[in-house]
Amino acid sequence: MQTTSLPKSVESKVQARFPDCDPFNHLNNSKYIDYIINTREDHLMQAYGFDLHQMARTTGITWVVAQTNISYMLPVNCMEMVTIETRLLTAFPKMLLMEAVMWNEDKTKVKAMMWCYFAHYNLRSGKSQEHSAELMTFFDQIGDPIPENPSFEERAKFYRNINNN
Numbered sequence: 001m002q003t004t005s006l007p008k009s010v011e012s013k014v015q016a017r018f019p020d021c022d023p024f025n026h027l028n029n030s031k032y033i034d035y036i037i038n039t040r041e042d043h044l045m046q047a048y049g050f051d052l053h054q055m056a057r058t059t060g061i062t063w064v065v066a067q068t069n070i071s072y073m074l075p076v077n078c079m080e081m082v083t084i085e086t087r088l089l090t091a092f093p094k095m096l097l098m099e100a101v102m103w104n105e106d107k108t109k110v111k112a113m114m115w116c117y118f119a120h121y122n123l124r125s126g127k128s129q130e131h132s133a134e135l136m137t138f139f140d141q142i143g144d145p146i147p148e149n150p151s152f153e154e155r156a157k158f159y160r161n162i163n164n165n
Contacts, residue, residue: 007142008143013083014084016080017078017079020034033070036114056123068114070112070114071112071113080105083105088139089146091131095120098115
């Protein structure tokens with residue numbers, strides 16, 4: 001983990017691949033989630049030097065998806081380039097809440113918005129466990145809470161309104 005000035009939000013571009021699309025040439029609904037989770041993993045490594053796989057191998061500690069809420073707003077077409085932006089909204093003692101927004105390439109239209117809750121999990125004991133003080137300090141550095149503390153539905157409406165302008 002790096003300790004210098006850490007970004008609150010990280011983004012990168014991803015191309016929707018042909019095998020991930022449905023007969024309508026749109027990205028399959030389940031693939032939105034795959035693309036977002038994979039991109040967040042890349043963001044953790046690239047922006048923070050945080051290697052989830054190494055941590056799981058060496059400590060037996062990782063995170064598992066506990067709940068996913070996603071709002072599909074506009075289709076992603078086959079071979080379309082999209083921008084995926086991720087951020088940590090909240091760190092709880094045993095849980096993290098991540099927000100991801102999938103934009104068109106130039107970030108003028110929102111394709112999807114997702115909130116994902118990750119449970120902190122001990123692979124050796126098979127139980128959830130509290131985050132260490134070191135992890136909570138790291139999460140404080142990268143966390144980007146929304147001041148109004150909206151519900152998922154309110155946040156999705158916020159992003160939908162971007163598409164209506």
